[in-house]
Every structure is written in C-alpha cells, then in structure tokens.
Amino acid sequence: MKKTVLIFSFLILFFGGFAVFENAKYNDGKLHVIFCNVGQGNGVFIRTPGRKNFLIDAGPDDKIIKCLERHMPFWDKTISAAFLTHPHLDHFAGLNFVIKRYSLLSFVTEDLSNKSVSFQALMDNIRSRNLKIIYVFSGDSFKLKDGTSLLILGPSYEYLDKTSPGRNIQESGEFGSLIVLLRFGSFSVLFTGDSQTEGLVQALGTEAGETDVLEVPHHGSKTGLNDKILSSLEPKLAVISAGKKNRYGHPSPFTLSLLKNFHIKTLRTDLSGDIEVVSDGESFGIKPN
C-alpha cells in the first residue's frame, strides 16, 4: 500500500510540474499563428493572447491533430471556431479528426457545397453533433475581448453568385474561397485559402492595406498571385503550404520568383515543417521549431 501511495505521489508531483511548464509555454499573452505541416493541403492553427483557439482549414488527414497537440497545452481541448475556406478535400478532411478529439464550438464557412461523398459525410458529422454552422460573406467579422479580430474580406455574395451559381463546386476548379484577415494590434495576417487572383483582387478592393504575413494563395500555384497584389499588400513574410513532391508541382516557379523579385522572405511548410509566427501586437517573429 505504501508503495502505491508513493508511486501516485510521484505521478501527481511530476504532473504538477509539467502543467506549470506547459502553462508558461503556451499562455504567454501573445498571438500564435501556426501554419501546420499537413502535407499537400492547408491547415492553420491560431491561439490568441486570451487563450482562444481557432482553426483555418484542417488539411487532408489526421496530421492536423499532431500539429494541434504540438501547439496547445495538453489539457486544452476546446476550439472556438473552425473556418473552412472552401469545400475541397485537402482543406476539410482533417476536420473529421478534429471534431472527434476536440470540442469544436462553431463551424464557419462560405455558402458553398461540394456534392462529393466525403464532404457530405463531414457535413452530416457536423450536423449530428449540433455544431453551430455560420455562413459568412465579405464584411462579416469576429472580434475577441483580447483585441484579436478576424475579418472576412471575401467572397462577396455577388461574387459567389457569379462564379458558382448553383452554390456548388467540383473537386477541381478554384473560385470562391474565404479570405480572412487576422488582426492583433498593428499586426496582421492574410489567409487566402485557394483564392485566384481575380477573387483576391476583388476581396482586397481599393483600400487594401499593408499586411505583415501573407499566406500565399492556392499552395503557391501560378494563378494565385500577381505583382499588383504584392505591391499593394507589401507583406514582410510569405508562407506557402504545400506537400513535399506533390503531384501538382506547387509552389510554381513563377510565384517563387515573383516573391523573390519583391524581396519577400518566403517560408514553405514542405521545407520547414510547421511555421510558427508569434506577435505581441506590434512586431512579430518566427519561432524556430
């Protein structure tokens, strides 16, 4: 009996120490944006200074779970909202795994569907768990008490109507994708999903301000960026989420040389793994893995 008590006291002690360590590591009052290495796909995890968790896309499989585990304290199992930029497998399939392991409070997406079996299965899964489903258009925003805000820049109702009249897309073809601007103090990150230049230009409109970090649209495909977009955004850091040796040839040499011409520091998940950007609301830094 003495032995059992001793073992369990050890465990509790160790456990306490570990909790203190993780608390200091993850609750530092800063904004953390992690571009997860999910292979060929997109998955971004955001932890706000007020310890709220958000997800923008979830990659093609369960790799997203490992990423969440690497960047959240082990006791935290709540994700306030998951944004899905558009219903394509390499962006949504990971959500099936997220829903199983975490308490997801709401699901935010554009009013667009995909008739594929896997997307319908995901939606059934979401409905059966009574998650709040929010359809957003440009102009909508989410503001948090800790000063973080998520603004939806696109697509607009009209743009979706024009590009996807039946409100349906196929597995190929990229038109309307959510474009989300994350702000904390003067720091901002622009998430572009699989946007094409046309959609991005429309969403940014005339008043496109500068942004610190740009997620390069559509895994760095050649149809996502042009010099006009780059010169109006003037990002200090560009991040490309793509899989190693993917069959689409992402990112394209055109996009890479474009970024190089603008002297923008570019990081790629296929080369660097998870990319973590940390900001205190003024400046930002890249946290080494």
Next chain:
Amino acid sequence: MRIASVFLVLILVLGIRAFLEYQNRQDLKDGEEVNFVTQIKSQPKISGSRQIVSANLDLNRILIITSPHPEFNYQDRIRVSGKLKVGVLNKNEIFILSFPKIQKIEDENSIFKFISVLRQKLIYLFERTLPSDYSSLLLGIAFGIRRNMSSEFLDNLRIAGVLHVIAASGMNITLFGGFIGGVFSFFLKRQIALFLTVSGVLFYAVLSGFEASIVRATIMGILALSAQILGRQRLSFYALMVAGYLMIFINPLTIFDIGFQLSFAATFGLLSIRPFFFFSDTIKKALNITLIGEDLIITLSAQAATLPILIANFGTYSIWSVFVNALVLWTVPILMVIGAVGGSLGIFWELAGKAVILLAFPLIFYFDKIVSLFSDLGGSLEIEDFPWQFAAGYYLILVSLVLKFKNKL
C-alpha cells in the same frame, strides 16, 4: 508409459482435426466474386481519401480498400461482397478488394450491443483526455484496444522493441490480474482475493470487448492467477495445457493467432519461471522493499517466455531492446491500473475518470521520450525471416532449464 500413450492419442486426434480443417479450405482465384462475413482483425488505416481494412477469408488475408467514411473499427463485423484482384505487397502476392460493397453487421444480441456501446464510450473518454498517440498507447496497454497511431510513434515503438505492450492483449490480462491479485492477497484471505481478482479480470475482459483472443487470454489468465494465489502450481499447469488443447481443437487456426501464442506463452512463463525468483530468501526480501520488484518479475517471466514470438512477429530486434524494456516496462502495470481504473470510473463519472487518466500523462511522456531516444540511436536489426528452428531451440532450452531446476525448489 500410460501418460505417453494418452499424449500420443491426443496429438493424433488433433492431427485429424487439423487435416479436416485443411481439406475444407477454399481456394481463391483472381477475378472471383466473393461474398463473406468477417471480423476486422486490426485497426483500419485511414490515409487521405482511402481507408484500408485487413480481413481474413479462410486462410487468405484480404486487403479491402474503401472510402474513409463510414469509419470501420477493429473487431467490427462486416459483410463484404466484391471482385477479388491479385496484388503485390512487400513482394508477397495478396488479394485485394477495391471499393467493394461493405455492410456493417450490428450485434443482435443486446449484451454485445451494450458492450460495444461501453467500448465506444471508453475510447471516446481516452481520446478526449490525452494526446492522440498517448491515448492509443494507453488504450492498447490497458485494454488491448487498437487505435491509429502516427507512423512515427509506431516506428519508434517497433524499433525500440516495445511494440508488444500494445499487441499482447493476452499478456495484458495476465499482468493486470497479477497486479490486482497481488494487491488483494496482501489485504485479504486467499479465497476472497481470488474471487475478487477473477471478477476484476472478467470485468476487464468485458471492457476489452469480449473478443475471442481476450476470452482465451482471460481463461488462461485466471488459471495462472488461481495458482499464484492458492499456491498450487502443478494443477494450473495441467489446466493450462488442457485449455490450450481445447482451444486449438475447436479452431486449429488458433495456433497461428499471435494473441493465442502470446497468452499461452506468457501464462506458461508466469507459472513456471516466476517461482524461481522466490527461490532464495534474500531475493524475497529485496523484492518486498523495492517499489516495483514484484511487477518487474511478473514482466520478466512473461518476457522470457514470449521472446521468440515477439521477435518473429514484430520483425525488428534492437540491440537496446532488453535495456529499453527494462527502463520502461515497470510503467506498464501502473499504466494498466490507471487505464483500467480511470476507464471504469469514467464510464460512470466522466470528470473523475479523466482526472485519473491524466495521471498516466507523465508516465507515457517518460515512456515516449525513452523510446524515441533509443530508436534514434539506431542499432536495430531487421529480422525478415526468423527461422522456426531458433524458436524451437529456445523453447527446448527454456523448458529443460525449468524442468532441471524445478526439482531443487
């Protein structure tokens, strides 16, 4: 002489039984339409847009490729119909069913339905409490329930030579029973302790899903425990032999089942090797003082008896294996108790169950770090073909050692 002839007759009867089984075997051909019911033998793997399920049709292994939803689980019973295709996997020919019609068979029996609901609740509880790899490891250790692990973690376990902690559900039962038996017999009269231990093991078997291999392991585990608590080695030894014989007689294919091999060998180890450690009084005293001595001996006895099976089935042998096992195996009985207690408690009271399960976190963290440290060191041997002669020789030596020293006890 009489014993020898009884033995001979028994073997002969078994031989006839096995021959009949072989005769009735079905041969499969490329392009053949098949329609069969099977139970899923290992946790299906989901990668991207495909789910890969491994199933058995008579003696043939069949790989089923299907969409990731609905998700199937280890031990699900499914009806499959489709057209067979011959493919190649690791240089071996294998039958593949690509996107066949699959229908999950729900258990009609309300008891089994209840158990399956209980199991799902258990899995959900663990997966909501611990990181993914950790919950899979703990579910494997505590209940023999297999869930998906990241390939990196799985490789580390394999390379370091500790994968058996999740694969050996039979050994789990023996260890779990040995532990709670030890605790009970410390406080209570032998008979009461035995009764409680057997009830504990039965409840554990219920939580593990009452799968055939677990039932077999439970029977053998109870035999070993009765011997341990009542102090009657010889009787249990015969009972083990009879139980093993009957199981093979009922289904000759059982002998190829790694779960059967492991539970049989582990029980054999506990019955015959464990007593040697109590040979001298000094060792006995030392064991009473040390924190984990008793657990270590249970583990060591089971290990010594299962070593060739582990090497033959998990293919890799690390030169650090023995060392790593010594470093981490002491956590296994504790993890098992935490898992079993936390799981049983959590079914009735979720929060309390979660609190107990979280206690496993530091131990698994330690387990994980040791294992990844040693698997990074290298020094592992890939054993592709483990000759059966080695296993036979090993067991011959083991048995003769046991017999030789038994008389000295």
